[in-house]
Amino acid sequence: MATLLIMLKRFSLLLLLTLTSLQSYAQVDLKNEQKIQPKQLKQLKQQSSEQNRQEKKLTVGITLQPYYSYVKAVVGDQVNVLPLVDEGFNPHNYQPQANDLRRLNLMDVIVVNAIGHDDFALKVIKAADRNNLIIIKANKDVPLLPAMGQSVGNGVVNPHTFVGVATTIQKVYSIANEMSKIDPDNAKLYRANARAYALKFRKMKHKAMMNLSDINTAGMKVATTHNAYGYILQEFGVQVSAVIEPAHGVEPSASQLQETIEKIKESGIDVLFYELNMPNRYVDTIEKETGIKLYRFSHMTHGAYRADKVEVEMRQNLNMLVEAMKFTAAQKGGV
Secondary structure, eight states: OOHHHHHHHHHHHHEEEEEEHHHHHHHHHHHHHHHHHHHHHHHHHHHHHHHHHHHHOOEEEESSSHHHHHHHHHHHTTTTTEEOOOOOOOOOOOOOHHHHHHHTOOEEEEOOOOOSSSSHHHHHHHHHTOOOOOEEETTSSSOBBBBOOOOOOTTOBOOOOOSSSHHHHHHHHHHHHHHHHHHGGHHHHHHHHHHHHHHHHHHHHHHHHHHTSSSOOTOEEEESTTOOOOHHHHHHOOOEESSSSSBTBBBOOOHHHHHHHHHHHTTTTTTTEEETTTTTTTHHHHHHHHOOOEEEEEEEESSSOOOOOOHHHHHHHHHHHHHHHHHHHHTTTTO
């Protein structure tokens, strides 16, 4: 009996020690949990906030490659920028597809050229019939040039404002202003980004002008394969004397081509600008028949959607223009 009592006492003591130890461990764990919990809560809040921010981001659609560059320059990562059509299409003859409508339905806003060159997008917008889609017409504040070509009708404007420097700057400001109305919380950022982007192009143009400061380019005459380069040439005082294509994206007939060749010969046209990324089967014929000097310009509506596309290709176009003007001046004895 005495032995049994001793064993019970030992068991009770062991049980008491075990419970005390467990309580101590629990208190330690609770303290550790209290130390870790605020950090974990902060992380969870940040993750939740980022998820909500992503879900609340506006989606801004674009129709042509230059507008991807413009919009990205203005909004940065504050909104999602979504092309209406996958890269690799030809805007001259593209026909709307069912997938275009699906993409449009993901957009809150769409930026359009709206004066030609993205007519396919206007068809998709009309078909969608969405009252809540905000449309930004990037050229609304741009002074437009008339279109040129043998078959161009009255009142048709040159839609290639994205090839000009001053027109690019104006469009970026217009996009920033419209986005500031749509998303006023980020208005200050959008306008600052637009000013920074515009400064890059003003510096580009200034550099090109300085490269031409010591040469006489008066009287320079050029021909272009189609009505794409009027805006950039106008900024440098260059007259477009002939446009090869009778209308936008339309190849000349044999008789129209012969007429242009005769005009080049008679008018003393100095150089021919043609499109970098488009096959122009008649260019070789013109070069052979007239001996005219050829220079390539980027049209900026081919290839990948890139944030730096307009900046890179505008610089290339300006370098090409300076080269052409220096060549012409040398031929005329103006250097």
